[in-house]
Amino acid sequence: MTQLEELLSDWIPRQRWFAGKGKPIETVTVRTEHPLVSGDPGLSVLVVEIGQRGSVSRYQVLLGLRPAGTLREELAHAAIGVCRLGGAPRTVYDASHDPELTSLLLDRLSAADGCGAGAHPPAEGGGPRPPVRFRRLPEAAVSTGHRSLVLKGEQSNTSLVYGEDYVLKSFRRLWPGLNPDLELTAALAESPYVARPYAWIETDVSDGERSVPTTLAMLQEYMRSATDGWVLAATSVRDLYANPGLSPADAGGDFAGEAERLGAATAAVHRALARELPTDVLSPGALRELAGSMLGRLRRATAEVPELQPYGGVLRGAYEALARVDEPLPIQRVHGDYHLGQVVRTDAGWVLLDFEGEPAAPVEERRRPSSPLRDVAGMLRSFDYAARYQLVGSSSAPELAPTARAWAQRNRDAFSAGYAFGGGVDPEKHQTVLRAFEYDKAVYEVLYEAHNRPSWLRIPLDSIAALAA
Known part of the structure; x- marks a missing residue:
């Protein structure tokens, strides 16, 4: 087990969204790590596999990285620990709480190509698809420059509110495939009875036989008066x-x-x-x-x-x-x-x-x-x-x-x-x-x-x- 995996084995069970409470953890494996931002601070998407009593479940961690000793006081509660990454000691933390990094997610979603939920357009130039993909529904414009805030009280996911316009729901426990929340909300996009969907983030997760496009997060209208x-x-x-x-x-x-x-x-x-x-x-x-x-x-x-x-x-x-x-x-x-x-x-x-x-x-x-x-x-x-x-x-x-x-x-x-x-x-x-x-x-x-x-x-x-x- 790597240093990072050891830190995650202690941190993940203490999170509200961890579904395996009460059962001993046998293995913790960072199955994939996809850097989104390099440098200091850095940002990566992790898919972490947790083994418990013979079964394996997957979780998404939005990992922030900063030089050891430089984590701002207001982010101390999000700290996971300190480990050596790239030869130097780095503080790793839950980047969902870092508006400096989460603003970049909104920037990427705003600049994404428009397509239908579940559609997978080829990468530019015919090459392989990027490991983490930012998608936007057709005709859905996304503005930028909003500061994010983590909503409190959620049990199974983590939602970020951007200003008074958007909410980005990150699905913590991952199952291979298109998340029904995105699928059904997109089908109901014209309905006055749902919060309007705008965009989503996806990656590929193995279902045991093949890699399946899997929803990491979805961006919707924030119902501020609700x-x-x-x-x-x-x-x-x-x-x-x-x-x-x-x-x-x-x-x-x-x-x-x-x-x-x-x-x-x-x-x-x-x-x-x-x-x-x-x-x-x-x-x-x-x-x-x-x-x-x-x-x-x-x-x-x-x-x-x-x-x-x-x-x-x-x-x-x-x-x-x-x-x-x-x-x-x-x-x-x-x-x-x-x-x-x-x-x-x-x-x-x-x-x-x-x-x-x-x-x-x-x-x-x-x-x-x-x-x-x-x-x-x-x-x-x-x-x-x-x-x-x-x-x-x-x-x-x-x-x-x-x-x-x-x-x-x-x-x-x-x-x-x-x-x-x-x-x-x-x-x-x-x-x-x-x-x-x-x-x-x-x-x-x-x-x-x-x-x-x-x-x-x-x-x-x-x-x-x-x-x-």
């Missing part, structure tokens, strides 16, 4: 809990109108995706296979989380009902990880973000078509979370539990009505499919909470009980 959907919903719940004698409809912070508008916006995005990208149907046989995969997840989850066992009969019944559906189920490209934290409210209305799906799943899996009801189920589960999470550890939880259920149900109904009004399939008329997707999501949540936030485990368990009532 408010996070989770924050808005949580504020509504908080207002209601402050006046527990009121019904959700009578509380000053009633969220139902926004939930209905969000449902309509979701339906509009699903309709646009069905127009722009291929669609298909699941046969009754394929539905039985889908139900079987849900049953398999339930078995694994019950083995790991004994608290799920009392609900096993209800869950199995929902999946078995899905297996008996004898009509084909339309499928298409969907968001794939849809919840209140993936939407923002702007002055003009709701905007959907982060179409990459579940970052822990391979890109090929995330690009598979699914029923739009999967996204609907994800948002319905999010309303339950928004209603219940503020009661975790509260002495008022028993008293406020009926209020939480009433708030969640009111907003679930409003979202479903808005979705149907906006041209989506009517959730009320497809309860068997919707219930199976929602239970499957709740089982996933049970596993997540058991492993990461045990004090929140009652949220999905109580939701399963309420759905079964």
Whole structure:
């Protein structure tokens, strides 16, 4: 292991975006290092492979390099360590936090040739493609001269805001191929319900057999006037809990109108995706296979989380009902990880973000078509979370539990009505499919909470009980 790899083996596990927490690291290998800027400071893109329990995952590191002892104080928190590179000791650090270097990324994107997402024009002169490529969507102009700032709070990626115009999302965990976030956002570029895409950065990553163009980062419009959907919903719940004698409809912070508008916006995005990208149907046989995969997840989850066992009969019944559906189920490209934290409210209305799906799943899996009801189920589960999470550890939880259920149900109904009004399939008329997707999501949540936030485990368990009532 090189000096740099030793430093990375200590630094990467401590980052929020590292997905392998809790498992011992066996190997750390810098698989590729692509210099973007030489000199002092220097800038390179690293693809780092982490071996854990026989599996290997890849991560992107934007590596800054400066002579040892010269790192500015405001960058001290981004330091990885000091090692010898090129014969001299250099301080290496996370360059995402260095506006002097990240401004160069914006310059390159502004000067890039225009092409469609997923297109790979030949290099000038017919030679090999550069190892790191800067691409821009046709007709998308990118201005320069903006200072970058790292957004706080992200779990799986790192986003840089440039002034008040752009946000550059760097995908930390890399899977070979075109990232669905870029693919779907580019397909929805004319939609008022997404942040406009402008450009992206890519490199080649091996899928075991060949090198595959892989998305490193994408540049989008920065929604500077936006408010996070989770924050808005949580504020509504908080207002209601402050006046527990009121019904959700009578509380000053009633969220139902926004939930209905969000449902309509979701339906509009699903309709646009069905127009722009291929669609298909699941046969009754394929539905039985889908139900079987849900049953398999339930078995694994019950083995790991004994608290799920009392609900096993209800869950199995929902999946078995899905297996008996004898009509084909339309499928298409969907968001794939849809919840209140993936939407923002702007002055003009709701905007959907982060179409990459579940970052822990391979890109090929995330690009598979699914029923739009999967996204609907994800948002319905999010309303339950928004209603219940503020009661975790509260002495008022028993008293406020009926209020939480009433708030969640009111907003679930409003979202479903808005979705149907906006041209989506009517959730009320497809309860068997919707219930199976929602239970499957709740089982996933049970596993997540058991492993990461045990004090929140009652949220999905109580939701399963309420759905079964």
